[in-house]
Amino acid sequence: ANAETDPQALMSLITEQACAILGADRGTLYQLEKESGELSSTLATGLPGKTIRLKLHQGIAGLVAATGQPVRVSDAYADDRFFRGVDETTGYRTRHIVCVPIKNRRGDVLGVLELRLLGYGDSGMRDTPANQHPEAFCQADPVEAAGRLVRVVRELRPLVMVIGAQ
Numbered sequence: 001a002n003a004e005t006d007p008q009a010l011m012s013l014i015t016e017q018a019c020a021i022l023g024a025d026r027g028t029l030y031q032l033e034k035e036s037g038e039l040s041s042t043l044a045t046g047l048p049g050k051t052i053r054l055k056l057h058q059g060i061a062g063l064v065a066a067t068g069q070p071v072r073v074s075d076a077y078a079d080d081r082f083f084r085g086v087d088e089t090t091g092y093r094t095r096h097i098v099c100v101p102i103k104n105r106r107g108d109v110l111g112v113l114e115l116r117l118l119g120y121g122d123s124g125m126r127d128t129p130a131n132q133h134p135e136a137f138c139q140a141d142p143v144e145a146a147g148r149l150v151r152v153v154r155e156l157r158p159l160v161m162v163i164g165a166q
Contacts, residue, residue, distance in 0.1 A: 059083030
């Protein structure tokens with residue numbers, strides 16, 4: 001399947017592009033479920049087949065969904081807003097986070113894209129530019145990063161239109 005016929009492939013492509021833009025090694029795309037008021041992971045790199053569920057205001061992603069404002073965290077474990085549950089389940093240790101809301105044209109939050117970086121060349125990590133220079137990820141402007149992601153999504157718009165027509 002490809003992004004032209006598979007919504008999951010399109011979401012994967014968007015998440016991969018966002019990770020590439022900021023040099024993140026993990027990305028999670030959450031959808032806000034209005035009925036339950038929870039975030040549900042639509043796609044989580046590094047966690048194939050698993051779903052992460054968060055309440056509004058729970059963790060950085062829940063905060064971004066609730067406020068509609070992007071957040072950058074340079075030391076996740078030193079930040080009281082950080083939810084450690086996913087790391088505890090997976091064994092991954094998040095260092096840095098950039099999280100941006102996904103909104104419709106009216107400004108309603110539809111979901112959240114959270115990008116994570118283990119950082120500092122911790123054991124088991126691939127050698128990425130972001131691991132060699134984590135300060136670049138920490139200093140990333142989430143608004144500018146969101147703008148770059150929007151441009152990527154606009155480039156993929158014809159694919160979105162094809163999916164929406166089905």
